[in-house]
Amino acid sequence: MDTKSKSTAGKQVIGFLCFVMSFSIFFSVGLLLLEQPVYGDGRFVxxxxFDGDxxxxxxYQSAVASRFQTLMVDAGADGSFENLSFSSINEDxxxxxxxxxNSESGKTFSNTNVNLFQExxxxxxNYIVDYRNGNVKVTRDGRDITGQFEFWPIYDLYLERYRADSYDSYEYSDGYESFVESxxxxxxxxxxxxxxxxxxTESPWxxxxxxQERFWEQAGTxxxxxIAAVLLMVYIFLRKAKKAADQRIAWVSGKVWLEVKLILLFISFSIYSGFCWSSYGRRFYKIxxxxxxxxxxxxxxxxxxxxKGNVFRHNIIRSIMRWYRxxxxxxxxxxxxVDRFWLVLGIEAALLVIGMLLFMISLSFSFRSAYYQFVFLVFVVIxxxxxxxxxxxxxxxFRKTVEEMGEVVDQVSVMKAGDMEAKLTLPADSxxxxxxxxxxxxxxGFSVALEERMKSERMKIELITNVSHDIxxxxxxxxxxxxxLEKEEDLPEHVKDYIKILSKKSQRLKTMVQDIFDVSKASSGEMKLDxxxxxxxxxxxxxxxxxxxxISxxxxxxxxNLxxxxxxxxxxxxxxYRVFQNVIKNSLQYSLEGSRVYISLYRDDSWTTVMIKNTSKYELGGLGENITQRFVRGDASRSTEGSGLGLSIAESFTEACGGNFRVTTDADLFTVEIAFPSVR
Structure with a gap:
């Protein structure tokens, strides 16, 4: 630790000690000054x-009582009054x-020439104490104040003894007569x-x-x-250092479990209450x-x-839970x-058994003190x-786990719906x-794969589009x-046949290129719609x-069926129009010869659906919805005319217009469903 750190730590200690000592002095003096005298309890306050009277x-009452007792004891039972000659009271x-x-011996003794009995x-x-015929009377300015001396030696009427059957009460008996006689x-x-x-005066007593005692008490106060004021000023000067000391104390106390703090609080309060209720404890110890x-x-x-909240969170239960987790x-x-269930069941069973034992103890043991009853009640409540x-x-x-399971299930549904952006976030201790x-x-992984696939699709479309444009x-x-060439005359017949073939194939190639452009526009969203x-x-x-x-x-x-x-x-x-044209062309091209093609329209409150069914001349082999993909054909050998784009274009155009395009197969039965929202 360097010099600066030592200096800072020293200031923190001094600031905190000055705060504690100044508060302790002010607090103690304040309590002593606020304490009111109770006549008869025999304690000075x-x-x-600072009382002017x-x-x-x-x-003062104690001094009067002690002098009364001294004179009575020095007078003795023999009536000689020899000890009174040496009493220091005579000098005061x-x-x-x-x-x-003494009425029996007839002797009289006094420290004054005034006959106080007759004059x-x-x-x-103004303060008179009379003892006559076994009775004591104290007056001040003619007012009887004897009751204020009940527990002073001047008026020793009560002898205490414990009752054999009780710890909480005393039995008092009047022993004054025997005391006087003895x-x-x-x-x-x-x-x-x-x-x-x-x-x-010159008297030592x-x-x-x-x-003098009052003076020293005032001076001491x-x-x-x-001293407390000086310490307070030092504390005010070092209040920042004291605040740092508070933070260090909080850091240390923050390491202690809440249950330990509560137990220490209970012990601290028990110590305080024990001294407060004790009739024998000194005032110093009580403070x-x-x-x-x-x-x-x-x-x-x-x-x-x-x-702050960490005070309540740092407890034994949470520590055990963290250890168990x-x-x-x-x-x-x-x-x-499963393990948690059995653990909680075991803890509850143990608490039940111990609770039953405590209950049996309470029935078999008679508590003689309200304090013990209170402590037992506290343990039961705990x-x-x-x-x-x-x-x-x-x-x-368990509820949190169930909620998190629900979040996991919801996340699976989100993934199923195709949302790959929303992430599931759970606490690390979940x-x-x-x-x-x-x-x-x-x-x-799905997002990366989808991105790669979309990138590949875009590249493929761009490639096809560029190639088609170049073609x-x-x-x-x-x-x-x-x-x-078709307009030329006098051409040989076989040349004209060649020209017809070229015309037919070039037109087919033109149609394919146009289809590719249409698919590209539909996929990129650039197609204009009316x-x-x-x-x-x-x-x-x-x-x-x-x-x-x-068709004919x-x-x-x-x-x-319309x-x-x-x-x-x-x-x-x-x-x-292009959608239905492509679907009907598909039926004409791939339907089994001599079979039927069904075109039906159904309508309900929400959707209008057109169904086109035909029997395929080729084995579909489970193509199903894949047949709407680009360049996929029902003729696997590709021996017939067609580009494999007709149904793909139909699907793209249908979805662009807000409809649904669906293809299903059942063996060789090929069904196309085209649905649109109904307009009322």
Whole structure:
């Protein structure tokens, strides 16, 4: 540790100690000054040191009582009064005068020439103590104040003894008569008079000692307050260092479990309450007990101030749970749930057994003290709370696990829907954290694969588009020259046949290139649409009419089931015409010769569906929906005409117009479903 760090640490210690000592002094002096005297309890209080009426203080009463007892004891039972000659009270005539006599011996002794039994008390002496016929009477300014001396030696009436059958109560008996007889006081008569103004005398046992003791108490109070004020100023000067010390204390206290803090709080309070309820404890120890409780509460408040919610989170239960979770993190998910169930069941069973034992103890043992009953009740409450907390923690954890399982299931549904961006985030201490990470990695794998596939598709489309564009220019020239050749006359017949073949093939190539452009536009979203309401029945009939020559020339039987009323949908008429044209062409090209082709239209409140069914002349081999992919043909040998783009174009145009295009196969039965939202 360097010099600067040592200096900082030293300031923190000094600042904190100055705060503690100044507060302790102010707090202690304040308590002593606020304490009010209780007549008869025999204790001096600091507040009386600042009481202007000295004769009303218990210290003064104690001095009066002790002098009364001294005179009575020195008088003796023989009535000789020999010891009274040496009494130091005789030298304190300015403050106290007395006269005592023995009726049996007839002797009298006094420290004054005034016959106090027959004459009035001299002026200035207002505090009178009379003992006559076995009775004591104390007056001040003519007012009887005997009751204030109940527990002083002047009025020793009560002897204490324990009752054999009780720890909590006392039985009192009047032993005053036997006490008087044992000392031979039944024949004595005494009158004492105390001066209202106390002055110093040569007597070592002068009443002026009361004034001196009051002075030293006052001086000690002011000195203590002065020291506390100096310490307070030092603390104010070092308050930043004291704040740093508080933070260090909070750091240390933050390492202690909450349950340990509560136990220490209970012990601290028990120490304080034990001294407060004890009738034998000294005031000093009671203040110390109260201060230790106050400072412990201060430490707890300081702990909550800097550690905030961590004060309650750092407890034995959570520590055990963290330890257990570290132990179970390598277990399978199912094993974790089963082990937790049996663990909680075992803990609850143990708590139940111990609770029953405590209950049996409470029935078999009779508590004789309310304190023990209270402590037992606290243990019972803690035990019940432990059982409830254990169940609550388990239920909370189980509920959290169930919710996280729901999140995992929802995430699977999200992935199924094709959303590969939304990630599942679970806490690191979750039972399903590893599962969530696996799902996220699967999503990332899917995303990468999908991106690669889309990239490949884009590259393929771009390649095909570029190649088609490059082909289109020379193809246009070829078609132009073929048309010129067709216009030539006097050509041999076999040359004309060649020209017809060239014309047919070039037109087919032109159609294929155009189809590729259409697919490219539909895939890239660049195709322009003219969406409007149109009659789907009319559109289908028009398509069939335009293709009547091809239909009539085929060996197929078309079964048309269309309603007579218009069926309105929204779409681009030109694009949808191409859709039905391609689907019907597909049926003409790939249907089994002599079979039937069914074209039907169905409508409900939500959708309008056109179904086109035919029997394939080729074995489909489970192509199903794959047949709508580009360049896929039902003729695997590719011995017939066709580009493999017809159904792909139909699907793209249908979806661009807001419809659904679906192909299903059942053995050789080929079905195309084209559905659009109904327009009411």
């Amino acid at each position: 600091l507040s009386e040191a 000295v004769q009303s203080t218990q210290r 005539q300015a403050n106290v005068i007395y006269r005592i006599s 009035s008390v001299p002026e200035g002496y 000392y031979g006081w039944q024949d004595l008569e005494l009158r004492m008079a105390f001066s209202e103004k106390i002055v110093p 002068s009443m002026y000692t009361v004034i 002011f000195i203590a307050l002065g 110390i007990a109260l201060l230790q409780f106050v400072y412990y509460v201060y430490v707890l408040i300081n702990d909550m101030r800097y550690n 570290r132990r179970e993190q390598y277990k399978p998910f199912q094993r974790k749930l 035990w019940i709370a432990a059982a409830v907390v254990c169940v609550c923690v388990y239920v909370k954890r 039972d399903l954290y590893a599962t969530a990470q696996d799902l996220n990695e699967i999503q990332e 289109k220019t020379p193809l246009t020239s070829i078609i132009g020259y073929v048309e010129l 969406i409007e309401e149109l009659d789907l029945v009319k559109l289908i009939r028009q398509t069939l009419a335009d293709m009547d020559e091809d 020339g085929s060996n197929l039987i078309f079964k048309i 309603p007579n009323d218009p069926v309105m949908i929204r779409g681009d008429g030109e694009r949808l």
